[in-house]
Amino acid sequence: MTPGLIHALGVVPLSWGLVVLSLLFLAILFARMRQLQRERDILLQEKDVIFGFVHDVGEVFVDADHIDLDHLLKRVLFYAQRTTHAGAGAIYLLEPDGESLRARAAAGIFPPLVGEVESGLEHALSKSQHVETLIKTRVVSKGEGLIGAVADFGAPILIEDAEPDPRVPHYDEDFLKIKTLLLVPMRFHQKTIGVMCVVNRVDGKPFILSDLNLLQSLADQASVSVHYAGFRETLDEKKRIDHDLSVARRIQTALLPKEIPRVDSVELAAFNYPALEIGGDYYDFVHVDDTHLGIAIADVSGKGIGGAIMMSVCRSILRAQAPGNLSPAQVLKSLNRVVCQDITEDMFVCMLYMILNTSTRELVVARAGHERPILSSGERGDFTIINSPGIAIGISEIETFESALEEATLQLRPGDVVVAYTDGITEAMNAQNEEWGIENFLDAVRVAAEEGANSVLNNVRQRLTRFVGNRAQYDDMTLLALRVMR
Amino acid sequence: MRECVITREQKDHLDILHLDGSLDAYSFPKLESALNELRETKRHHVILDCASLDYISSAALGALIGFARRSREQKGDLKLARLSPKIFNIVELLGFHKILDIFSDIDQAIRKFA
Structure with missing residues (x-):
């Protein structure tokens, strides 16, 4: 073998190796870049969500001091759904007795977390209307089921994968199936005044911790307005009763x-x-x-x-x-x-x-x-x-x-x-x-x-x-x- | 006035509600929801033990007649037992003893259901 050939033979494998190595490096670099791009997208998305959230919170309270409780709750729920990309949601408020909760607002088809849906579902003209009536009429006791537990302990519950969870009811109807679930307490002065719940993300993904944090922030902000709106509602009710009584008194005196x-x-x-x-x-x-x-x-x-x-x-x-x-x-x-x-x-x-x-x-x-x-x-x-x-x-x-x-x-x-x-x-x-x-x-x-x-x-x-x-x-x-x- | 404490005792198809306290416009809803709950679970044979009942408003008595009537429609009844003389006087004044079944002890009421 000539020295030149030896040289050539030694150089060729070396340069091939270099090519492979640099290709590999490029591939890793490319993959890393894609990953960073994805992370950036996620961060941007999250930034959008946060900006959206901050905007939404502002929207919720823009005229909160003079709209009625039902409208306020509807609005809060709308933004709760938007923030968490939830398919459905409901807000339960504690009754004046402090022992039971009643759904005051519902959006989407919110599947009942306690009680049954069987009665009358097949014959219902509108299934969503029927389910909404069901959840609005079923009073939940403090401590009963997931909603009652959140009200009782004042702590949120996140169930990423709800289907195998024994605490979550299972429905045969597709539109009632609960895949993922998130409940947060609404608090005012360390007192629970209600529970906000959302189910099933529209993109099919599970709720995660950041969803919980956002929803809890919204709930904390909303609670103040909800408390005062409830207070105003009681006052309006009292005014109505007073009026009722003065009419009754006039009738009575005339008799x-x-x-x-x-x-x-x-x-x-x-x-x-x-x-x-x-x-x-x-x-x-x-x-x-x-x-x-x-x-x-x-x-x-x-x-x-x-x-x-x-x-x-x-x-x-x-x-x-x-x-x-x-x-x-x-x-x-x-x-x-x-x-x-x-x-x-x-x-x-x-x-x-x-x-x-x-x-x-x-x-x-x-x-x-x-x-x-x-x-x-x-x-x-x-x-x-x-x-x-x-x-x-x-x-x-x-x-x-x-x-x-x-x-x-x-x-x-x-x-x-x-x-x-x-x-x-x-x-x-x-x-x-x-x-x-x-x-x-x-x-x-x-x-x-x-x-x-x-x-x-x-x-x-x-x-x-x-x-x-x-x-x-x-x-x-x-x-x-x-x-x-x- | 004392709040009304309601204790439920189940005896076969009978439910005995022991009432302790006062029943007025403010405390009646509690008994009302207990009676509604029994009705929803199709338990229509109810005895109200009034031995520890201090007071009942006439409006609350009227509402009890409504419950008795609905129970009777389901072949059941709402009977009253062990009324204090004061409460029996109110019932008698209103003539409600002609509508409601009233007994001096619970066993009598139970026998009447059998």
């Missing part, structure tokens, strides 16, 4: 007689104190015929506008039925028959209806669940509680009502006083939460009975006012008194 009728040799007196929370008391005097006066006192169990309307219905029926009808039980039966059809379940009316014969002074009493009237006998100075059986109007079967109702007939003598009242009087409370009670009431009547109906009225009023002091009363107080003059 009471403007003046007390004048009857020969009978003294009549009445007062009505409407309570803070309107109670639904009513009294009336009706012209039955030239020698008969109808006297009614009633108490509707329902409060507010519902109670006031019921009262006005009863008044109209009574005034239509009373003229010419000398049997108070018959009038109450007719009234019950009509009211039965209109009254809402659970509401009822206690009514006492008495007919006084103004020439013979015979008093016929029918009592439909109302407080029993009192007879203070002038001559002997003793007390009788006039008891006649009967059931409150509008709550029983018609037959039950009619077979239970019986009249009591009394012959009043000069000096006799009859007093009828509603339970607001005997159940009036003082600041020490003590009830005035029937004994105090009877005492007040007894002392003044000899002086006449107006005297009874004034004495009861005085003693009652002294007893309750400044304590606000929650039930109407109504009193009627009649006295046969000597």
Whole structure:
């Protein structure tokens, strides 16, 4: 071999090796570059997400101090979905009892995390609507399921791969399948006020820690506004109730007689104190015929506008039925028959209806669940509680009502006083939460009975006012008194 | 007024709810949700043990009649047991003793269900 050949042979493998090496280096370099490019893209994407997030947070609160809670929650949820690329989401808020949670907002088809979906799903007109109704009506207790756990512990839960997780419900329907799941608490002053949850990323990837962090930041920001919006909502509700009550009070006042009728040799007196929370008391005097006066006192169990309307219905029926009808039980039966059809379940009316014969002074009493009237006998100075059986109007079967109702007939003598009242009087409370009670009431009547109906009225009023002091009363107080003059 | 504490005791197809405290407009929703829960799980035979019940508003009594009526529609009933004289007086005044089944002890109420 010539030295030149040896040289050539030595050089060739060396240069080939160099080529391979540099190719390899280039390949690695290229791969590394691609990787860096990818990382840069991801970082840019994340930067977009963060910028988007910061923008979104701004959007959420741009006018948060005067939009209502439902709109605010809808908006928060929209941005929560956008930030985490979630397919669906829901916001649960803690109820005022602090023990249960209710979904106040839902977006996309948010699969129920507690409870069932079976009932009615196949027949539902819109499946998403059906599922939304399901989750909005199902109350979740604190500690129950994933939502309850987040509310209870105040810590977020991230489940990247939800399908094998035993805490996550499994649905056969594709649109309800939960693949990945993220729940964060909404907190205000270290107190959990709700839970925000999102499910299934639209790109099919699992939620990751950075999604959790973003969602938690959004939730933390939103919680302040949500808290105040909830506060405003309570205030608005209170204003609505106040308005409701003032309307009810006006109806009620309009129903009471403007003046007390004048009857020969009978003294009549009445007062009505409407309570803070309107109670639904009513009294009336009706012209039955030239020698008969109808006297009614009633108490509707329902409060507010519902109670006031019921009262006005009863008044109209009574005034239509009373003229010419000398049997108070018959009038109450007719009234019950009509009211039965209109009254809402659970509401009822206690009514006492008495007919006084103004020439013979015979008093016929029918009592439909109302407080029993009192007879203070002038001559002997003793007390009788006039008891006649009967059931409150509008709550029983018609037959039950009619077979239970019986009249009591009394012959009043000069000096006799009859007093009828509603339970607001005997159940009036003082600041020490003590009830005035029937004994105090009877005492007040007894002392003044000899002086006449107006005297009874004034004495009861005085003693009652002294007893309750400044304590606000929650039930109407109504009193009627009649006295046969000597 | 004391809140109402409700303890549920299950005896075969019967549910006895022991009520301890007061039932007014503010505390009634608690009993209401307990009764609704029984109804949802198709348990319509209920006895309310009122031995430790201090007070019940007339509106709450009216609502109980609604529950009794709905239970009866399902061949069940809501019966009251062990009412204090004070509470029985309210029930009687309203005439509700003609609508609701009332017993002086729980065994009697249970026997009536059998």
